[in-house]
Ligand code: HEC
């Protein structure tokens with residue numbers, strides 16, 4: 442009968458080995474998030490606040506569920522690297538790619554919704570009429586985002602959605618989803634459905650996007 446304990450022993454060793462592999466992979470991930478949290482606290486929390494909850498009219502939330510769900514890593518990393526010219530968001534290219542990725546890992550550790558960024562960025566481009574979109578923009582969006590989408594500089598609570606530094610990094614799908622569904626617990630309510638601030642049709646939303654694409658040119 443000596444074979445049975447031997448086999449049993451092998452199983453124990455194997456399972457112990459697998460546990461070690463698993464926990465070390467997990468530990469590395471946790472370490473990255475921890476590192477990202479430290480970097481966040483050193484570089485970002487002064488504006489984006491503790492836990493990245495944001496502050497109306499000062500800096501947006503970075504842990505908002507809808508934002509995390511539609512933002513690709515490319516969008517996050519690029520925005521952090523380049524900042525947003527013409528706004529209060531400075532560039533952080535000096536942090537380097539690895540540190541930037543750690544910060545994004547920290548932000549993503551707050552995720553509550555599935556990451557839909559691939560599908561969102563693959564959506565069709567807007568086919569809209571910028572002249573019609575301008576009317577909606579001036580009537581509704583400019584209240585918070587400023588008349589040319591200048592953002593906080595115009596005294597509103599919304600970000601600078603008319604600046605090239607935002608528009609060059611955001612896909613039409615990203616903009617469309619944000620207009621439709623908004624961002625929970627911020628002043629950006631969705632514009633789709635009967636409970637919305639204004640119930641815009643898909644075509645009207647595309648008109649607004651087409652107009653936004655003419656700004657800062
Ligand atoms: C001096 C203030 C300030 C600091 C420091 C700062 N930000 Fe920002 N950030 C802003 C502002 C203001 C905006 C919005 C700009 C606009 O109007 O588009 C912004 C926007 C962003 C956005 C885009 C969010 C969205 O809703 O699309 C990301 C991502 C971001 N910041 C990440 C960071 C990270 C990560 C750090 C630290 C490495 C950081 N920021 C540091 C002020 C700051």
Ligand code: HEC
Pocket residue numbers: 495496497498500501502503505577578581582583584585586598599600601602607615616619620624627628629630632649
């Ligand atoms: C009542 C104020 C308000 C109105 C009206 C409003 N927004 Fe916003 N919007 C915001 C705020 C606030 C944010 C950023 C959320 C945050 O601070 O975390 C935002 C974010 C956005 C973003 C994401 C920008 C980024 O930096 O990632 C887009 C796109 C946007 N709004 C488009 C629109 C459009 C188009 C309209 C008009 C149809 C509109 N918004 C109307 C307040 C508003």
